[in-house]
Amino acid sequence: MTDDIAYWFSYLTNGKHLTWYASFQFTVLAALMGGALAVFFGLLGATLKNSRFLPLRLIGTIYSSIVRGVPDVLFFLFFPLAFEQGVEWLVASQICTPEAIAAQTAAWPPCKEANWFLGTTEYLILASVSLGLVYGAFATNVIHGALRSVPAGQLEAARAFGMSPGQVLWRIHIRQMWVYALPGLSNVWMLIVKATSLLSLLQIADIVLWADRLGAPNFLPAVGLVHEDWRWRYYLVLFVFYILVTWLSERAFEAIMRRAGKGILSEARV
């Protein structure tokens, strides 16, 4: 019995498993950064959508409708690739000599010196930004709706106090908006959490990739425990992990909503 426990404990704490546990940091980091950026882009998009100037309003509307009309995976893959190519193109226009361009045989980059190697950190940042951009479009709609739900009397009172439009927006409008936006933002957060499972598509050795490696059948005793295909067990662990994260997020948002709804008439709270 104790031998069994010690045996499984040593299996579950071998180097590969420890790397797997460590890779959860990528998921958590991407979710947190993506969430913060989504709120940022959401605020930006909603402000653009509310703008008095038509082209800005159009940008806000087009941003939120196009990005929501396209699968998140597509944008998630496209944005980092496009950003990398954009930077490489900029660099190439500065440093590439005609000889280097002539010597280049591959289709991209224009010359070898312009090649930008992306490691895990860079990909993680790019992944978070694209998560933020994609779900910022959803947050734009949520925040746009919430900005409209703020009672007009509050804004009138602020104007009556002599606040400038910018002051009204930043001191009153955006701060009063959160209570109305929180239910929608909690939905966006759940979407972001679920989208973090896609990190492995961007060459990040995340929890999904490690679950695949650890569960793959092993027939060489020298490599470790000999076992058949155990991938479904590892994926089951991830399945449960995500359900737990969802449950925790729900509890957290409930607590935040209770706190944010303090002193506000109960009809505002959902």
Add this chain to the structure above:
Amino acid sequence: MQPFLNDLALMSQAVLFNIYFAAASIPIGFVLAVFLALGKASPNLIINRLSRGYIYAFRGSPLFIQFFMFYSLALSLNLAVWKPLGISGFVLHPLFIGPLVLVLNTAAYTGEIFYGALRAVPRGEVEAARAYGMSRSQQFRRVTWPNLIRLAWPAYTNEVVFLFHATAIVYFALPVVGAQADLMITAKTLFERDYNAFLHFSVAALYFLAVSLVVFFLFGLVYQRLMRHMPAPPRMRFRPKWMR
């Protein structure tokens, strides 16, 4: 211009796979969802808990993980179950297991939508039906269901479009068999050939947008038909406000 048209032609084959995945899973998911919604509203404790748990689990976890989980589960059962039955080629084929997982996933999301609609069905109408002496099944067919589907239809339209978008990750989790590639895989292969991200991904995005718009249009027609007894909503008028 020519590369763009080439891409359009190439991906017109690929989009059929996305449409197949969505079209195969939506009807079955719809039926399952009705039962899940009724189960979640059921007073029977076991049925209630089971439907609740199912909906929570499948809405609370990523579709990507669900694909991996069910595919690897099917793989590990291959030697013991599918091979002896002689159906391993069928069960492990992405064209079967893809819609299977999508059905399980969309049933949970749609079930939640239908459950919400079920709770919003006017109480008075159900009471009136009971006062008329209708049986349980008559109540459901004549009062509850027509109300439910009208309430749920706009949200269900969104869910169908999301499901169509979700078909983009099918082949990232499942193996691509021969030339059976969907939009994302086609775009990615084309990208790896000439590194033109802007062209290939934009064309794929165009296809996704186009099909989404068609879905919105068709489901809008159905919604109009469902709501034909109601006064028509005011017509849209083109009255642009350039400066507010």
